[in-house]
Amino acid sequence: MKIIKYIALIIIVGLAIFIWFSSRATGNDLVTVTIGGRDYRALLADQPAEWERGLSGQTKHQMMLFVFPDKQLRTFWMKDMNFPIDIVWLDDTAVVGVERASLIPDGIPQVAWPRYSSAVPINQVLEIPIDLKQNLGLNIENGDKINIKL
Numbered sequence: 247m248k249i250i251k252y253i254a255l256i257i258i259v260g261l262a263i264f265i266w267f268s269s270r271a272t273g274n275d276l277v278t279v280t281i282g283g284r285d286y287r288a289l290l291a292d293q294p295a296e297w298e299r300g301l302s303g304q305t306k307h308q309m310m311l312f313v314f315p316d317k318q319l320r321t322f323w324m325k326d327m328n329f330p331i332d333i334v335w336l337d338d339t340a341v342v343g344v345e346r347a348s349l350i351p352d353g354i355p356q357v358a359w360p361r362y363s364s365a366v367p368i369n370q371v372l373e374i375p376i377d378l379k380q381n382l383g384l385n386i387e388n389g390d391k392i393n394i395k396l
Contacts, residue, residue, distance in 0.1 A: 277311055279372065280393040281384060288372065290396070300373060302326035307375035311394065317367035323359050329375050333362055334386055336370035341390040343368075370394070 275290040288309035291297055301310050303326045314320070322333055324347060335343035345362040364371075372392065374384065386392075 278395040279309065279311060280395075281386065281390070284382075286382070301329075301331065301375070304328065307378045309375070309378065310373045312371040312373070313394075313396070314369045314371075317369045319364055319367055320371060321361050321363040322371065322373075323361045325359070329377065331373045331375050332379060332386075334372040334374065334392070335364040335366075335368045336372060336392060337366065337368050338370070339391050339393055341386055341388055341392060342366050343388060344386055 275292075276287045277290045278285050279288050280286075286309060288311040289301075290313065291300060291310055292313040297312055297314070300312070300322070301308075302324075305328055307329055317337065320335070322345075324331070331347060333345035333347055334341055335345070343365050347360075347362055374386075378384075
């Protein structure tokens with residue numbers, strides 16, 4: 247009987263560890279971003295695997311904040327996107343560019359999809375689904391400040 251209890255305990259602990267690592271791997275940590283004095287929740291992508299995946303394959307229309315360890319020119323593309331997004335380039339908290347990438351190319355192979363690059367080195371990017379942006383009435387322009395609570 248003790249063996250069954252130990253096996254059950256090992257399974258429970260293993261499942262808890264798996265769930266924790268799975269949530270980290272999919273960028274499920276949430277951060278608060280403040281835009282125009284209003285707080286919003288965004289998925290956090292602060293690891294290379296999360297940067298690569300981004301919002302690709304997601305069905306839930308949610309913002310995602312990419313946080314990088316340094317400032318560089320960054321390039322994004324809409325691989326496996328299920329909905330259109332805007333890309334907001336951030337130098338710390340200052341908006342230095344907005345890529346209105348609101349159309350997902352239909353009928354074009356993914357390898358031919360356009361890439362979107364920052365004009366200056368940046369260390370953060372905010373991806374905002376178009377329908378969420380419209381529903382919230384967000385209008386983000388160069389020079390705006392976006393405060394981030396990690």
